[in-house]
Amino acid sequence: MYDIYSVREDFPVLKEVAYLDNAATTQTPVQVVLAMEEYFFKYAGNHGRGAHRLARQTTNHYEDARENVASFLNIDYKKTIFTKNATESINMVAHGLDWNAGDHIITTLIEHHSNLLPWMRLREQGVEVTIITPDEYGTINPNDIENAMTDRTRLVTVDHVSNVFGSIQDVARIVKIAHKGGAQVLIDGAQSAGHMPLDVGALGCDFFATAGHKGLLGPQGTGVLYVKEPDMLSPLFVGGGMVHEVTVMGFEIEPSPTRFEAGTPNIPGVIGLGRAVEYVRELGTVDIGRHETALAKDAARRLAEIDAVEVYGPEERAGVVPFNVIGLNAHDVAMILDETKKICVRSGHHCAMPGIRFLGVEGTVRASFGLYNTREEVDLLVDSVSQVTSLVA
Ligand SMILES: Cc1ncc(COP(=O)(O)O)c(C=O)c1O
Missing domain, CATH: 3.90.1150.10 (Aspartate Aminotransferase, domain 1)
Incomplete structure (x- = not known):
């Protein structure tokens, strides 16, 4: 076990308050703030867009952060996408899959609005959404998901840890059930990543969404999305930085992860997140x-x-x-x-x-x-x- 009192030295605000709101967002360690400060004071440039030294250095640090996050979650770094929060990660899946009227999604009653509203909105396109009820302690019985599966079920999505109950769902079993029925699975790991041992690769889910600013101890404005088969997902945003060919007739999109990261990303935030994940891994x-x-x-x-x-x-x-x-x-x-x-x-x-x-x-x-x-x-x-x-x- 790490030395809790020396760890607390890394979070100056803890001298002032008893901070017990970590499910909303966590405090950021000094090491992470220093990594971001270094970006601003020593090499700030844009990512992936320049031949000069600052742009190259920025790109290297940004991609190192991606390596850190990918290896921490045990996922392929090319399938590790940076977003601004868990909400954006989930919306990227909801908007990026190609839905047809009659498709079926299974989710649960205890989801955060961020893993409920994107699916409820798909009802407007004729997608059917089944919402599974938990037991009185906020635990989902995977058998209820199995019983709700139909041959039209395309996606099962659950939060790994409930921010309402603190319950931990049996996501390994839920992934197996969904895959057996031919559906994909999105795990909302906003409350699990960094808080417990987690091997997303071994879990085998199709999508894993999480925040960077909670258990991973990164700064606010960071999130992560893992996509097992990136070519099946259309990017939510198109624009600069994610294409390799544009003519007046059309454009060709880069492969993942570039494909999903249009526009200038939250570079200092991502660099901070990369350092934060190292910090969590060390403890x-x-x-x-x-x-x-x-x-x-x-x-x-x-x-x-x-x-x-x-x-x-x-x-x-x-x-x-x-x-x-x-x-x-x-x-x-x-x-x-x-x-x-x-x-x-x-x-x-x-x-x-x-x-x-x-x-x-x-x-x-x-x-x-x-x-x-x-x-x-x-x-x-x-x-x-x-x-x-x-x-x-
Ligand atoms: C289970 C769960 N999912 C999603 C979110 C949304 O996270 P973010 O604020 O990073 O979008 C939260 C935030 O509390 C959450 O607890």
């Missing part, structure tokens, strides 16, 4: 996962022991702990925790309204743990929530 996802899960389980157990507190999600959870203080609005609880103890938690529907309604509540308070959180912060959270409950006693 090790086995230890990170173990640490975050231990904190979350401890917090969930102790919060549930407090009268007037209801905790949601399964016992075996990732680092996400949703709860409510009965009789208080989730936003009020979050405000009080911040105002009185500088504890940063998220509150509300977490961009997953159907999942929240399934819980029968308007919203939840969500504490989500990162690799740099400590047992002392769990103590602080539990004690503070306990004090908040006295307001409704």
Whole structure:
């Protein structure tokens, strides 16, 4: 296990607050900020578009970042595409596949809006969308997916870890079921990548979408999409940087990954993400996962022991702990925790309204743990929530 207290030195803001909103976005280590600073001060140029030294250096660093991310996820680097967030990655799949009326998609009730709305919009094109209901703890039974498969099912898409419940889906089994039925699979790994050991190559999914700014510790404005068969996906954007021939009659698109990255990308962000992935790899996802899960389980157990507190999600959870203080609005609880103890938690529907309604509540308070959180912060959270409950006693 890494030394948590020396790790915390890399995240200066942690001296100021108890940051427990890692499912929304994580803090960025100093090493990542320095890598981005180096780009700005030492070699800033555009990517893939110039013969001069700064452009060449920029291109090399950008492509090194791609190598890092690809090897971290165990995927082919030519199939590793940089995007601005997980939402863009998912939309690229929704818009890039060629849909016909009558095609069928299976997704679930607990998805983040970013992995729900792109599919719901396809209904306008006559695509049928089946939404699978989880159990009360937010776990999807893969058999329900199997039973929903038809000979028209083209895509199955689920989040790996739920940002609402903290539940971990059996994605390996879901991939097998979908492939057996002839459908492709998109895994939304926004809450899993960097938080647990993950081998996307071995998983065998057709698409893997994730954010760069969550468990991977990259800067905001970065995301990743893996596409197993890039030629089957039309690029969402066309324009500069992704073509090798243009005449007034038409154009010829470059192969992947260039094919999907039209326009000047978020170069400093991607370079930061490449460094961030190195950082996560050095600490090790086995230890990170173990640490975050231990904190979350401890917090969930102790919060549930407090009268007037209801905790949601399964016992075996990732680092996400949703709860409510009965009789208080989730936003009020979050405000009080911040105002009185500088504890940063998220509150509300977490961009997953159907999942929240399934819980029968308007919203939840969500504490989500990162690799740099400590047992002392769990103590602080539990004690503070306990004090908040006295307001409704
Ligand atoms: C499960 C899940 N999918 C997708 C997203 C969207 O990620 P981004 O904000 O990077 O687009 C989130 C963000 O919280 C998420 O939790």
